[in-house]
Amino acid sequence: MVRRCSLWSFVPVRAIRQSPLSLVCYTLFVFAVLMVWLGIRLPLGNSEQNKVGELGNNSGPAQNGLGQDEYKEKQNKAVVKLDLMGLKVLLLHPCPGRQFEWMRIRIERMWLQWRQGAIDLLKTGQLQHVRKKKKILLFFGTLAGVTRLDELAFKGGPLGELVQWSDLVTSIYILGHDIFFFTELNQLYRQLADDGGDVDLDWSHRRLPFDIIFTDINGLKLMTRFLKVDTISGPNRCLFRVLDSFGTEAVFNFGPYTKEKKLNGYWNPIDLELQQFFTMFPHTVDNSFMGFVIERPSVDNNGTIERHNQALIYAKRDGYFIGKKPYLDVIHEFLEIHATSAKMEGFDKENVTYTPEYAVNHGLLHGPDYYKLLYQSKLFVGLGFPYEGPAPLEAIAAGCVFINPRFSPPLSRKNSAFFSGKPTFREITSQHPYAEHFIGEPSVYTVDVKNLTAVRETLKTVLAQKKVHPHVPFEFTEAGMLQRMSFYIENQDFCSRPYRSHIPATDVTFFLSDLSESCTDSCHKHGLTCEPSHFNRTNSPVTVQKLSLHCNKSTFGADPIFPSVSKSTCNFQIEDMLFSCAGSGADHRRICPCRTFKKGQWALCESCH
Numbered sequence: 001m002v003r004r005c006s007l008w009s010f011v012p013v014r015a016i017r018q019s020p021l022s023l024v025c026y027t028l029f030v031f032a033v034l035m036v037w038l039g040i041r042l043p044l045g046n047s048e049q050n051k052v053g054e055l056g057n058n059s060g061p062a063q064n065g066l067g068q069d070e071y072k073e074k075q076n077k078a079v080v081k082l083d084l085m086g087l088k089v090l091l092l093h094p095c096p097g098r099q100f101e102w103m104r105i106r107i108e109r110m111w112l113q114w115r116q117g118a119i120d121l122l123k124t125g126q127l128q129h130v131r132k133k134k135k136i137l138l139f140f141g142t143l144a145g146v147t148r149l150d151e152l153a154f155k156g157g158p159l160g161e162l163v164q165w166s167d168l169v170t171s172i173y174i175l176g177h178d179i180f181f182f183t184e185l186n187q188l189y190r191q192l193a194d195d196g197g198d199v200d201l202d203w204s205h206r207r208l209p210f211d212i213i214f215t216d217i218n219g220l221k222l223m224t225r226f227l228k229v230d231t232i233s234g235p236n237r238c239l240f241r242v243l244d245s246f247g248t249e250a251v252f253n254f255g256p257y258t259k260e261k262k263l264n265g266y267w268n269p270i271d272l273e274l275q276q277f278f279t280m281f282p283h284t285v286d287n288s289f290m291g292f293v294i295e296r297p298s299v300d301n302n303g304t305i306e307r308h309n310q311a312l313i314y315a316k317r318d319g320y321f322i323g324k325k326p327y328l329d330v331i332h333e334f335l336e337i338h339a340t341s342a343k344m345e346g347f348d349k350e351n352v353t354y355t356p357e358y359a360v361n362h363g364l365l366h367g368p369d370y371y372k373l374l375y376q377s378k379l380f381v382g383l384g385f386p387y388e389g390p391a392p393l394e395a396i397a398a399g400c401v402f403i404n405p406r407f408s409p410p411l412s413r414k415n416s417a418f419f420s421g422k423p424t425f426r427e428i429t430s431q432h433p434y435a436e437h438f439i440g441e442p443s444v445y446t447v448d449v450k451n452l453t454a455v456r457e458t459l460k461t462v463l464a465q466k467k468v469h470p471h472v473p474f475e476f477t478e479a480g481m482l483q484r485m486s487f488y489i490e491n492q493d494f495c496s497r498p499y500r501s502h503i504p505a506t507d508v509t510f511f512l513s514d515l516s517e518s519c520t521d522s523c524h525k526h527g528l529t530c531e532p533s534h535f536n537r538t539n540s541p542v543t544v545q546k547l548s549l550h551c552n553k554s555t556f557g558a559d560p561i562f563p564s565v566s567k568s569t570c571n572f573q574i575e576d577m578l579f580s581c582a583g584s585g586a587d588h589r590r591i592c593p594c595r596t597f598k599k600g601q602w603a604l605c606e607s608c609h
Helices: 006-010 014-018 020-041 047-056 068-075 084-090 101-123 149-155 160-174 185-194 217-226 255-260 325-334 368-376 391-397 433-439 452-464 478-491 519-525 532-538 541-546
Strands: 077-079 130-132 135-139 178-182 212-216 240-243 277-279 310-314 336-339 379-382 401-411 428-430 444-447 508-512 553-557 564-566 569-573 589-595
Touching (some): 084 101, 084 160, 101 160, 101 478, 135 160, 135 217, 160 178, 160 212, 160 478, 178 185, 185 217, 212 217, 217 240, 310 368, 325 336, 325 379, 325 452, 368 391, 391 401, 391 433, 401 433, 428 433, 433 444, 444 452, 508 519, 508 532, 519 589, 532 589
Parallel strands (some): 135 178, 135 212, 212 240, 240 277, 310 379, 379 401, 401 444
Antiparallel strands (some): 077 130, 401 428, 508 589, 564 589
C-alpha cells in the first residue's frame, strides 16, 4: 500500500480552493523554506567556510565577472558544501507528521564532525574540491508506505535504514551534487513535470532526468509499478543504486536462473548488476559497500564520565529478552545490569515483562542521554538480535567491550525464518559478523551464550583488562564515507558499453582457488578481496594460459561457479549476470579476480582515489 500525501498532491490549486487550512499549511511550509533559504544567504562568519564555499555560490555570470560559457561550466562543477542550512532545506517535508525529524536530529548532532571530515580530506588531497556535478535522485521508498520508520524511531523501531539514509543524503550534499530527496510518489511526479516531462508517460523506453538514482527495494518496486521503469533492459536500468542491508547474490538476482532454480521471493529477482546493490556492511563482495557513520558524541570530551561496574544490554524491545535470563544471570554475577528497553505496541505483550527484575531499565533513550549511559558502562551485551545493526559499533567507539553472541550452526536462509526470504545464502556466524571478523578482541568477544561456562570465562578475561580504548574503523567515519561515496559517484559507471570497471587492472591479480572454495575465500586467503567487475577478464583462455592451466576440453554455460576448472575441463561463463564471488562447487576450482584494498577502507583499492 502506498501512502498518499494529499497536501503535496493538490497544492496550490485544489487544496487551497477546498480548504482554508490547506492554504495555512502550505503558507507555513513555503515560509519555512524561505526562512531557511534566507539563512543560507546570511554570512556564516567563518573564513574557512567562506573560502571552501567560494566557488559554490549561485550568483550570475555578471556578478562573477565571467562569460556565459565560463559561467555555465562553473555551474556544472560539484563544489564541497560545508553549510548546514542548505541540507536543512532538503529535509523539509510537505506532509504533516514527524517526517525526517529523527534524521534531522542525527545530522545536526553530527554536523561538526561531518564538516571536519570533509576539511581533513581536502587538506590531505584525498578529496577533490571541484568535480563534475551530477543530478542525483534519492527516493526512500519504504517511507512512501504506511509503515513510518521515521515515526517508529521514537518508539523503539529499527534505526538501521534511517541511519544509512541520513548519512547518504549528508555525504552527497557535502560532495556538492544536485540532490532531489523524496519519500512520496507525488513529489517525484511533480519533479518530472518540472523537468518538462509528462508523468503519465511510460518510462520503460525513456530515460529519467537523473544521472544516478539511489533507492531501496520498495522504492524500486514503486517506480517499476507506477512509472513502468524497466530494470532488465530499459534505459534507466544503469542509473539505480539500491540500498540493500543484507546483500544480494547472483543466483537470486538473475530472473531466468532464479526461476529455473525456484528461488523466487519478494526481494528478487531485480536483474541489476550486483554492484548496483549497496550494503550496510562489507559482507557481500559481489555488492558495493555503502556503510554509514558511527556516531562519536562529545558527551565525554574531558574524560570526566566515570565508568561504572555495569553492563548495558543491546535491546530496545522487551521481547528481545525472551529466553535470555540464564545468560544475563551470569553477567549479573559480575556486573550491574542496565537496559533501555520498552514495550513496542503491536509487537510485545502488554501483560508480560521479560526484562529481568534486577535490571535498571531506563526506558527508551535518545541522543546524549543514551551515549552518556554507554560511556558509563564497561560492557555492551548482545542478545542475538537484531542482526548487523549500528549500535555495537557505537558502543565500541565509546570504549565499551561488545559481547557478541556466536551462532552455532551459523544462521542462513536454510535454518532461519528471518533470513529465509533474503536473497543470499550467506551464513551469519554471530549477531555482528563485522565486529567479529573486522574488529575482534580486545573490543569484541564472540561467545556461545548458551555455554554459560564460556560466558563466565569471557567475562573474567574482559574485566581483567585495565582499559579498552575506543575504536572506530576509518570506513565508518565521516571522512571515510565521504571518500568512499565520492569514489563511487565519480568512477562507477554502469551505463558504459562495454562496461568499464571502476577498479584499475593494475590492482587486480588472478588466482586459482582450491577445490570447492569460493573466490571470496580464495582471495581472502591471499590477503586480497574478490573483485567481480574483473570476472570478464578471468573468463578467457588467455587467463587460463597465464595461470599455466592445461585443459583437454572447454565447456560454456550459465552457472555462478564459472569460470572454473574441473579436473581437466575449463568451464567458461556465458551469462555476465551470473559472475559471482560467492559461487563454489564440488570438484571445481574457481578462476578468481582478486584486488588490493586500503587498510580501513575495504571498498577502495590501493590506487583508488
